[in-house]
Amino acid sequence: xxxxxxxxxxxxxxxxxxxxxxxxxxxxxxxxxxxxxxxxxxxxxxxxxxxxxxxxxxxxxxxxxxxxxxxxxxxxxxxxxxxxxxxxxxxxxxxxxxxxxxxxxxxxxxxxxxxxxxxxxxxxxxxxxxxxxxxxxxxxxxxxxxxxxxxxxxxxxxxxxxxxxxxxxxxxxxxxxxxxxxxxxxxxxxxxxxxxxxxxxxxxxxxxxxxxxxxxxxxxxxxxxxxxxxxxxxxxxxxxxxxxxxxxxxxxxxxxxxxxxxxxxxxxxxxxxxxxxxxxxxxxxxxxxxxxxxxxxx
Numbered sequence: 001x002x003x004x005x006x007x008x009x010x011x012x013x014x015x016x017x018x019x020x021x022x023x024x025x026x027x028x029x030x031x032x033x034x035x036x037x038x039x040x041x042x043x044x045x046x047x048x049x050x051x052x053x054x055x056x057x058x059x060x061x062x063x064x065x066x067x068x069x070x071x072x073x074x075x076x077x078x079x080x081x082x083x084x085x086x087x088x089x090x091x092x093x094x095x096x097x098x099x100x101x102x103x104x105x106x107x108x109x110x111x112x113x114x115x116x117x118x119x120x121x122x123x124x125x126x127x128x129x130x131x132x133x134x135x136x137x138x139x140x141x142x143x144x145x146x147x148x149x150x151x152x153x154x155x156x157x158x159x160x161x162x163x164x165x166x167x168x169x170x171x172x173x174x175x176x177x178x179x180x181x182x183x184x185x186x187x188x189x190x191x192x193x194x195x196x197x198x199x200x201x202x203x204x205x206x207x208x209x210x211x212x213x214x215x216x217x218x219x220x221x222x223x224x225x226x227x228x229x230x231x232x233x234x235x236x237x238x239x240x241x242x243x244x245x246x247x248x249x250x251x252x253x254x255x256x257x258x259x260x261x262x263x264x265x266x267x268x269x270x271x272x273x274x275x276x277x278x279x280x281x282x283x284x285x286x287x288x289x290x291x292x293x294x295x296x297x298x
Contacts, residue, residue: 019103022096022103023071023103023104023107025095025096026071026074026075026078026095026096026098026104027067027070027071027074028070028074028095030269030272031070031272032066032067032070033272033275033276033279034161034192034272034275035065035066035069035070035073035161035164036062036065036066036164037165037275037276037279038065038161038162038164038165038166038168038185038279039058039061039062039065039164039165039168040062040168040279040283041165041168041279041282041283041286042164042165042166042167042168042169042170042171042172042177043058043062043168043169043171043172044282044283044286044287045169045177045181045282045286046168046169046170046171046172046173046177047172047173047290048290049290050290050291052172053287053290055172057121057122057171058168058171058172060117060118060121061118061121061122061164061167061168061171062168064114064115064117064118065164068110068111068114068115069111069115069133069137069164071107071108071111072108072111072112072115072134072137073137075104075105075107075108075111076108076137076138076140076141076142077140077141078096078098078104079098079104079105079108079141080141080142080143080146081098081141082098082100084203084204084207084209112134115130115134118130118167121171122167122170122171123170123171123174125170125174125175125176126166126167126168126170126171129163129164129166129167129170129176130163130164130167132160132163133160133163133164133167136157136158136159136160136163137160139157140154140157140158140160148209148211149209149210149211150210151210151211151212151214151215151216152212154193154194154197154211154212155190155193155194155212155224155228156190158189158190158192158193159185159186159189159190160189161189161192161193162182162185162186162188162189165177165185166182166185178239180235180236180238180239181235181236181239183235184231184232184233184234184235184236184238184239184243184244184247185232185236187228187229187231187232187235188228188229188232188247188250190228191224191225191226191227191228191229191232191250192271192275194212194213194221194224194225194228195221195222195225195264195268195271196268196271197211197212197213197221198213198218198221198222198264198265198268199264199265199268200213201213201214201217201218201221212224218264222254222257222258222264225250225254226250226251226254226255229247229248229250229251229254230248230251232247232250233245233247233248233250233251242285243282243285246278246281246282247278249274249278253267253270253274
């Protein structure tokens with residue numbers, strides 16, 4: 001068990017403050033925008049006026065997927081990966097190891113119950129996307145399906161990360177997003193998940209866990225990620241060629257990693273910033289439909 005001050009175990013709680021710090025770390029703050037960011041993008045593309053952007057249901061949905069949804073998703077993951085995570089170096093320092101106490105399961109259930117409220121503030125068009133998020137979010141890690149232990153299904157099931165954005169679009173627009181956009185976003189998430197699994201190849205193999213990354217190995221997994229991201233760019237290009245062009249940043253990054261020989265466990269930590277930048281570009285592009293740049297620039 002690491003002794004560093006920035007590492008934590010759920011069995012080390014010395015009081016409420018320590019428990020809060022542990023839960024915040026469990027929620028992976030670096031990755032909060034992986035769920036909440038698509039809400040912003042979905043709202044921006046679904047809205048047709050400035051008041052629609054800041055409607056109360058949009059804010060509530062963003063708030064839920066910023067923190068409670070991450071506690072649900074990563075809490076389920078950590079509870080059912082307790083044995084595997086004993087040998088996972090990612091759990092030292094930047095993440096936490098679940099120690100078996102009751103705090104995390106209680107918070108997971110509370111977050112799930114809070115998630116039921118998202119159905120009350122959204123139209124029926126958003127419900128399939130919300131239901132898909134909660135189903136895949138649980139079954140990715142939990143039995144009986146436990147998608148994360150089946151090569152390819154572990155990758156495909158991670159389309160769950162884009163479902164909040166689809167729900168947000170439906171909340172504002174009253175209908176589902178374009179199929180090509182949903183397909184492109186899903187393929188992007190597949191690439192992101194599988195790239196993030198590369199640092200886990202050795203710990204997963206040691207624990208007997210089979211994933212797309214363990215089945216392919218590092219080199220072929222990078223090729224798989226690049227293929228997913230190229231396909232994502234192609235799908236988005238059907239919606240708007242400019243969006244497709246922005247998404248080409250991801251396969252280009254795979255090329256940089258290969259050519260420069262960057263360690264994957266280092267490049268892995270670049271992606272929160274990269275995804276935030278790409279999301280910001282897409283959001284600004286969507287907002288320019290509502291408020292043309294010439295209306296605000298001197």
